[in-house]
Amino acid sequence: MSDHPSTVKVFVRVKPTPNFAHHQIKIGEDKKTIDIHIRKDDKLGVVNNKRSDWSFKLDGLLHNASQETVYDTVAKPVVSKVLDGYNGTIMCYGQTGAGKTYTITGATENFQLRGIIPRALQQVFKEIREKRDQSITVQISYLEIYNETLFDLLSTMSDAPTPDTHMTIVDETHGVFVKGLSVHLVNNEEQALNLLFEGETNRIIGSHVLNKNSSRSHCIFTIYVESHSRVLSDARYTVSKINLVDLAGSERLGKTGSEGQILKETTYINKSLTFLEQTVMALTDRSRDHIPFRQSKLTHALKDSLGGNCDTILIANIYGDGPQLNETLSTLRFASRMKCVPAETVVIEQYDPMRVAKNLKKEIDHLKHELAIHNTLANRTHVSYEPFSESQITEINTQVRRYLDGTVDEIDIQNLRQIQEIFSQFKLIVSQQEKEVEARLRQKYTLLDKTDSVTITAAQKAGGLDEDGLLVGDVDGSSFGIGLAPMSSKPKSSLSARKSKTKKLKERSSPLSRKDGDPSPVLGFELELASSSKTNLLTASAKDLDIKEAAAKIPETATLILQQAEPEVNEDVSRPSSPPSKHVAFEDFKADPGSELNRIFKENKAILTDRKNKLKEVTQRINLIKKDIDATSQSLNVTKVEREKQGEPMNKGGQGIMTKMSFMLIVRLKD
Numbered sequence: 001m002s003d004h005p006s007t008v009k010v011f012v013r014v015k016p017t018p019n020f021a022h023h024q025i026k027i028g029e030d031k032k033t034i035d036i037h038i039r040k041d042d043k044l045g046v047v048n049n050k051r052s053d054w055s056f057k058l059d060g061l062l063h064n065a066s067q068e069t070v071y072d073t074v075a076k077p078v079v080s081k082v083l084d085g086y087n088g089t090i091m092c093y094g095q096t097g098a099g100k101t102y103t104i105t106g107a108t109e110n111f112q113l114r115g116i117i118p119r120a121l122q123q124v125f126k127e128i129r130e131k132r133d134q135s136i137t138v139q140i141s142y143l144e145i146y147n148e149t150l151f152d153l154l155s156t157m158s159d160a161p162t163p164d165t166h167m168t169i170v171d172e173t174h175g176v177f178v179k180g181l182s183v184h185l186v187n188n189e190e191q192a193l194n195l196l197f198e199g200e201t202n203r204i205i206g207s208h209v210l211n212k213n214s215s216r217s218h219c220i221f222t223i224y225v226e227s228h229s230r231v232l233s234d235a236r237y238t239v240s241k242i243n244l245v246d247l248a249g250s251e252r253l254g255k256t257g258s259e260g261q262i263l264k265e266t267t268y269i270n271k272s273l274t275f276l277e278q279t280v281m282a283l284t285d286r287s288r289d290h291i292p293f294r295q296s297k298l299t300h301a302l303k304d305s306l307g308g309n310c311d312t313i314l315i316a317n318i319y320g321d322g323p324q325l326n327e328t329l330s331t332l333r334f335a336s337r338m339k340c341v342p343a344e345t346v347v348i349e350q351y352d353p354m355r356v357a358k359n360l361k362k363e364i365d366h367l368k369h370e371l372a373i374h375n376t377l378a379n380r381t382h383v384s385y386e387p388f389s390e391s392q393i394t395e396i397n398t399q400v401r402r403y404l405d406g407t408v409d410e411i412d413i414q415n416l417r418q419i420q421e422i423f424s425q426f427k428l429i430v431s432q433q434e435k436e437v438e439a440r441l442r443q444k445y446t447l448l449d450k451t452d453s454v455t456i457t458a459a460q461k462a463g464g465l466d467e468d469g470l471l472v473g474d475v476d477g478s479s480f481g482i483g484l485a486p487m488s489s490k491p492k493s494s495l496s497a498r499k500s501k502t503k504k505l506k507e508r509s510s511p512l513s514r515k516d517g518d519p520s521p522v523l524g525f526e527l528e529l530a531s532s533s534k535t536n537l538l539t540a541s542a543k544d545l546d547i548k549e550a551a552a553k554i555p556e557t558a559t560l561i562l563q564q565a566e567p568e569v570n571e572d573v574s575r576p577s578s579p580p581s582k583h584v585a586f587e588d589f590k591a592d593p594g595s596e597l598n599r600i601f602k603e604n605k606a607i608l609t610d611r612k613n614k615l616k617e618v619t620q621r622i623n624l625i626k627k628d629i630d631a632t633s634q635s636l637n638v639t640k641v642e643r644e645k646q647g648e649p650m651n652k653g654g655q656g657i658m659t660k661m662s663f664m665l666i667v668r669l670k671d
């Protein structure tokens with residue numbers, strides 16, 4: 001195998017011929033180099049007519065090699081690795097008739113001449129029999145790409161989906177798969193070979209000048225392997241595949257004399273092989289972000305088989321005959337490019353969820369036993385770790401309520417599950433209390449939507465709310481002066497005002513902040529309820545609010561702000577009857593929330609006016625200069641015409657002399 005395990009491996013197989021071109025094709029003694037020499041007078045239409053010698057270094061040269069030797073050298077190690085969870089691809093590339101199908105599938109008439117696919121199937125099932133500790137399943141699919149259309153060569157099998165199922169190539173995290181392509185489970189070599197023969201008979205064959213039975217399509221025979229350990233506690237398993245690819249001939253159009261349907265086929269083949277070549281070029285350039293796999297069906301289908309996490313092997317099939325040298329050279333060029341494509345394989349292990357669950361259950365049982373022993377030793381035999389029943393949950397809820405109202409000082413902790421249940425009962429009680437408080441407040445007050453600026457502005461204008469959006473007024477017209485509920489009257493844990501709000505609360509409730517002469521205080525407050533999606537303003541509609549009680553019930557997430565009343569209060573304050581007009585609303589907006597925007601807008605307007613004035617000045621100046629230039633040019637022209645009339649003065653050397661006037665005008669023009 002290759003000394004460079006990190007790239008695609010490339011082998012060259014030479015088709016045996018009695019007319020081997022010894023003078024033009026030299027195979028190195030190391031069986032890893034091949035030199036091509038084309039004499040300039042060969043007239044083969046070689047692309048670069050300046051060059052006549054080429055040397056290619058490969059991973060191996062198979063000259064006069066038997067089918068068995070080819071398989072053992074090229075395919076055996078890759079097939080073996082597939083059974084260990086690695087992906088593999090063996091691909092035959094070359095001119096029509098050079099031996100691609102012979103190499104991949106082999107000759108059907110003679111068992112000794114069978115190719116890589118039947119031998120691979122034989123090896124797979126032989127190794128499965130040997131791997132007694134693994135439970136391995138094998139599946140097979142056979143895809144054909146003909147004129148950029150996908151065909152399922154096994155669609156005629158009874159277990160295949162309907163033959164006209166539309167197929168598409170789909171990209172997935174771990175590679176590509178062909179949606180709609182039938183995949184068949186096989187239990188032994190015979191079943192697998194039957195699928196191969198079924199696919200072969202379905203292959204599209206086209207007649208051709210160079211090879212009467214030349215296959216005109218790309219074919220991908222895939223063996224999928226899924227391997228699970230027979231040890232049930234081992235949840236890991238591997239899924240891998242090997243693609244055995246028989247590409248269509250890479251010959252040129254002109255040489256094969258194709259026409260009609262064959263011409264169309266050849267055009268498609270050439271196109272897809274050109275795209276394959278472009279993709280290979282892109283893959284060799286490690287700095288490339290984008291590889292154009294989707295250019296053709298072939299490159300898209302081979303996306304996860306061209307290097308990357310795949311043991312990719314290219315077999316370049318060539319003729320040994322002199323007249324085919326031009327195509328041979330082209331095949332070898334492609335092969336040497338392919339050799340630069342990086343390929344770094346790793347096994348992608350997956351986990352069987354059923355086995356993982358089983359293992360975890362076993363582990364839990366084991367730990368439960370351990371815990372039971374531990375509790376017995378610690379004299380805690382009554383402790384249970386099972387999920388709580390309804391009655392046990394009700395009992396915990398009662399305990400928490402008792403703890404909250406002070407009937408018990410502490411709750412006896414038993415285990416983690418019980419602690420979690422205590423917390424969830426705390427949460428439940430708090431949310432119930434929040435709802436109760438909200439319901440009670442809703443009974444007594446009308447809620448204003450805090451985001452409804454129009455209504456709030458109207459309420460503010462009417463004097464019902466101050467600029468911070470707090471209610472300042474008694475809806476009944478008669479003040480209710482209950483003052484501020486002392487903080488000590490609320491349980492600390494149940495009321496936690498946010499810093500800013502608390503500050504506001506202090507300022508507003510302080511007797512020092514009340515102006516002399518203010519009427520008796522009325523109540524206004526803002527309540528933010530954590531449970532409601534919008535923050536609401538509560539406006540008082542009754543004067544008999546027991547604020548202490550309400551405050552005591554307000555959960556931590558709620559904020560209560562009490563405020564002294566402003567003097568001007570009227571009955572309609574809390575419920576503005578209709579929103580203000582657009583103009584009034586806009587003026588209000590400019591006066592308060594939009595004042596900063598208004599200021600910036602005015603400043604920008606002043607800057608713009610200033611710039612416009614400057615622009616005007618500059619434009620005027622430019623116009624004056626332009627006029628001056630025009631006048632100077634005109635004078636210069638007049639001077640020139642006069643000089644021409646009078647005859648141009650010359651110096652002794654016969655060169656023209658410029659007049660002082662002209663000189664002055666030119667200097668001015670330059671200025």
Ligand SMILES: Nc1ncnc2c1ncn2[C@@H]1O[C@H](COP(=O)(O)OP(=O)(O)OP(=O)(O)O)[C@@H](O)[C@H]1O
Pocket residue numbers: 014015016094095096097098099100101102103107211213214215216247248249250317
């Ligand atoms: N190494 C070889 N030894 C003996 N016969 C060979 C060898 N290679 C190819 N042949 C014979 O050459 C003929 C053409 O080979 P094959 O069909 O494999 O070519 P191909 O490259 O697959 O052509 P196409 O591109 O048209 O599919 C076949 O009859 C095949 O048996």
